[in-house]
Structure formats: C-alpha cells, structure tokens
Amino acid sequence: MEKNESFTNMPDERGHFGPYGGIFVAETLMGALQELRQAYEKYLVDPVFLAELDADLQHYVGRPSPIYHAERLSRENGGAQIYLKREDLNHTGAHKVNNTIGQALLAKRMGKTRIIAETGAGQHGVATATVAARLGLECVVYMGEVDVARQEANVYRMRLLGTGVRSVCSGCRTLKDALNEAMRDWVATVDNTFYIIGTVAGPHPYPAMVRDFQTIIGREARQQIQDMTGSLPDALVACVGGGSNAIGLFHPFLDDKEVAIYGVEAAGEGLETGHHAAPLCAGDPGVLHGNRTYLMEDSDGQIIETHSISAGLDYPGVGPEHAWLKDMGRANYVAIDDQEALAAFHLLTRTEGIIPALESSHAVAYALQLAAGMRPDQKVLVNLSGRGDKDMHTVAAIEGIQI
C-alpha cells in the first residue's frame, strides 16, 4: 500500500480486505449473497433510503448518542481525560440496533417478509426482534442452548416482541453454532427470508454493510469531540468480539493518523491459559463463517471453544477488516481478562453512575491503563457500546448473590 493511500476504501469489489474477508460459503448461498450485494450497493447511496434510516435513528433509536467527559473517573485514574461515546443510551441498550434497523429496512426494500438472526448474549437478538416488531416482519432468532439457559431474560424479551427463539443444541451450543444454524435456515428459505448478521463478520457484503450501518458512531463522535474539546482525541478504545462497535467508532478516524486506535479483545482467564476469546492477539488466520480472518483454532484447523465473562465477546472469529487493520499496523489489538473487566465495571459504576455492559467494561479497563500513562491534557475516547442491565445476574453470581 502507498503511504498516502486511505485506509477507508476497503474492501475491494470481491469483498477482500487484503488477504482477509471474501465469500467462503456453499454455492447454495451465492445467489442470495449476490442479491443482497446488489441491494446494499443500490440503497446505501439512495437518498430516500438514507433519509428513512436517519429518521429512524433519530426518532426511534434516539440518536445522536452523546459523548460524555468522565471527569471523576479520569481524576481517580490519573493521566489522560476519558470520554465515553454513550451507545448504551440507544433504544434496546446497545449499538446493535444501529445495524438491525438498517438491515431490516433493506429487507423491506427487497420484499422479504421474514427475518432470521443469530445471537449469543441476546443483544443482537433483542435488537433484531425489536425492529421486526416495529416493521411487522416475521422473525426467528437462533441461539445456542447454553446461551438460552444463561440469558433467560433476553430470551423472554424476544418472545414478548413476537420472535420465535430456536434453541440450538449442536456443537458447543453457543454463538458460532447459532450462526451455523441460521445459515442452514437461510439456505432453505432464501426466497422470502433476510438474514440479519449482527457483527462485521460473515461473507461479503456483511462485513462492509454492517460497518457502514455502524459508522454512525464514529461520524457522530468525531464531530462531537471536536465540538466539545476543539480537537480530535489522542486515542480510541473499543471492545472487539466480532468487532462491529469497534469498527463503527474506528472507521471515520482511520485516516486521522495522529489518532491511535486500540481494539480490546477478551483475555478470559488469561491469554496464557488458552481460555480466552482473543483471536487477533493469540489466534491464527483461517476460514470460518464465510470469511478469512484470525480464528481460535487448533493445529488441525478445528475451531476451539472460547471463554469470556462476557457472552458478547465469546466468539472464535473476528471481522476481517480488523484482521487487515492489525496486519497493516493501523490499529493495535490488546486483551483484557475477566478480572480486569470486572474491576472496570465496578469503577465506572461507582465513579460515574454508569453501569456498563461487561463487553464495554473491557474497553473501559484498557482505556484506564492507557490513560494512566498519558498526560492530563490528552484525550482517550472509549466506545461505551452497551449498558450493563443484562449482566446483573452474571456480576451478582460472581459475588455469590442470587437475584
């Protein structure tokens, strides 16, 4: 790549981010992906579609979400000033809805009457069920049996919204298996069904399309922080499971070379234990779920089980654009373990009165470490991708409390 070339013109026309991304699916899905690609390319430059999307983001989701100077947290921590992009204030409590609204509107334009999705923690499932209810679309969400058991409240939420939740009992019975099952549904139902993928992974055009729906985060934040402070931040921090909230924040800043970028993976019980969900930090490139990217895999190429306190980061792959940004050296990928994330969860809650999702707590934890080594006149912007209400049971259980 030339020195002056932009980081924002990926993927290429075949959906590749350098060696990553692409379309690795069975022939049975190629027709559906082509139809989706055509619709995506058509409507993402269509002013009428974009106006409808903007109106929904404003009046239904509650955008723009504010940025907030976490003064007390910054003071207690010492070092750089920490700013939070408040995606936790969105309708349904996380950034996920930015994407599900976009894809559901696209589904309507394509004449699809049925929506399917996969979900791990249930946040993407709830965000999908929500927009399906709003648009009057039939909705089925696939969820691993293990996740159904540990995320009861979200399962009930989806059912209240009129969505059918299908428990998946194959494989590890978690997110990756739910994704496999959703793909199988799609193969048999492509005529009337739209598959809403919740992260920036999967076959092209999903990584690019989900990113485009999520960059509203970074576009807003880039303007807001300049309005508030007069300049760009010194660093961006966001957690990375599949990586949709992170790419949404990072992408509009990629060509601001003076802004350092940090993606935070889940180190689980510690990278050295092997029990983690950090493919960028400790995995190898491979092919899974339709794209080439960094994966958690064994020496035979089998996908291995991941571990994280946060169900939303519990995924063995990662979006291909992150894989490319890592190799290009434009973004740094680091890892935060369960204990560090929990400590940040408590600290933010007590100093600012903001209860973050456990996913976002990973980003907060790394931002604290980073800021501590910086000057007080410097700024770290953290994507607070979701609120922690959904994690009450998990955190309480760790403290031995039954709620």
Next chain:
Amino acid sequence: MSRISACFADLKNRGRTALLPFITAGDPHPDLTVGFMHDLVEAGADIIELGVPFSDPMADGPVIQRASERALKHHVSLRDVFGMVEAFRRTNEQTPVILMGYLNPIEVMGYEEFARSAAQAGVDGALTVDVPPEESHDLVQALRAEALDAVFLAAPTSHRQRLEMIADAASGFVYYVSLKGVTGSANLVLDEVAAKLKEIREVTDMPLGVGFGIKDAQMAAAMAKIADAVVVGSALVSRIEANISKPDKIGAELKQLLQEMRTAMDAN
C-alpha cells in the same frame, strides 16, 4: 485421464449411472472407516465420498454435523483421513475416492501440502464445500499440480454465468445440489432437477452428479434416469447413527441400503 474420469467413461460404456455413497471419516470410530469403504464398494459404490470432519459444518444438516462430532471425539484429522485412504488403497486400486469437507483444515495444512499428501495417499479429488469458484484459484492450482480433480457444487440458484464459472473451475464431475425442503410432489422436484441439469449440460460436457435429499431406492432410481451420478449421504449416515451401540452391524446396514439403491437404479 484421472481415475474419476476413467470411472465415468467406463460407466457410460456400460450404460450405468454412478452411485456415490458419502460417509464421514472416523464416524463412529476411526478403526471402522476403511472396512465401511470396502463394504460400500461391495454393495455397488462406483466412487466413494469421504467426509473430512470439521467442527463447524455450516452447509450440512444435523445428521452429518453429528457424524463430524462423533469423529472429532476421536480427534480425526486430515492426516488421519489420508491414512484411511492409504489403507483402503492397499486392496482397492480402482475405486476413486473424493474428500469432501471445509476449507479451514486444508488452509491450516497448506494447499500444496494437502494436495501432495492427498495424492500420495491415493485420493482422486476434493470437494471443498465452502469454496465457491471465486475463491478457488490457488486451491485448484494446487490440486491440478498433483493431478487431483476439483469437484464443485452447482445449486438451483446458480444462474448461467455462475454455471460457466463452476464449469471452468471444476474437473471430474459437477455436483448438483437438489435443495431440500422443496414443496410439491416427487415428480415436480424431479422435473425441476431435470430442467436444471439440462441447463448445466449446455455449459459443460462433464458428468453431473445429484445429491442432497436422496433418501431411498425409489428416489435414487428416479434421479439415475436424469443424472450421471447419484450421491447418497445423510441416509447412510443415519444408519450409522442408528447403530452406534452395535458397531458390528453398521457395515451390513450400509450395504443393505446401498444394494437396494443399486438394484433400483440398474433396473431403470
């Protein structure tokens, strides 16, 4: 001429449609697979499709996923699968063997190493389910360098331009996926498959196999009238699954089902 092409040429001379059974290597135990392969040949298999177990078989149904899970309990790797083919070849030099699986185990091994080891073991071709023609260039080059056939899928949704890409990339034969869950009578499905096969024949002279959803002898016989090869997978794997507790019986069960299909097909 590859062993696969020679096989199809020979069958054509004899007016016979190829029967391609699929089983997953290592299901339910790695020690049983080679024996099953010989059983299948005895029962009338012309080509054997051997599944390479993968943790995330996205394009397969639950029956074949469970077969993968059973094999992976014994940590069956790509190298183990090569070992099984090598053992099979000690007493069978003529029946072509195709590996069917997903890209990641091959990606981790390396394309050249995969092709070299497969050829050495006596493998004749590979069908990598999650590699469409668009992403196949390097893999196909590696396979061709070792004179292995690259088998590709075609689907009801593959339009003319895609069929041409598939025909360009493929060798040996083209595997047409007759989608599961299609409503209507068996005849209607058959007519649709026949129409699509005709379309595929406009872009290639390669033999055409039909698979996915062929459950019994009647269906196999019907497909044999319009295709050059009939692939049967889940129906066989279900027999394996049903007899997990009596592994001695599995070979006979597989033979029985395949013989029924063979007889019905040959009566056409």
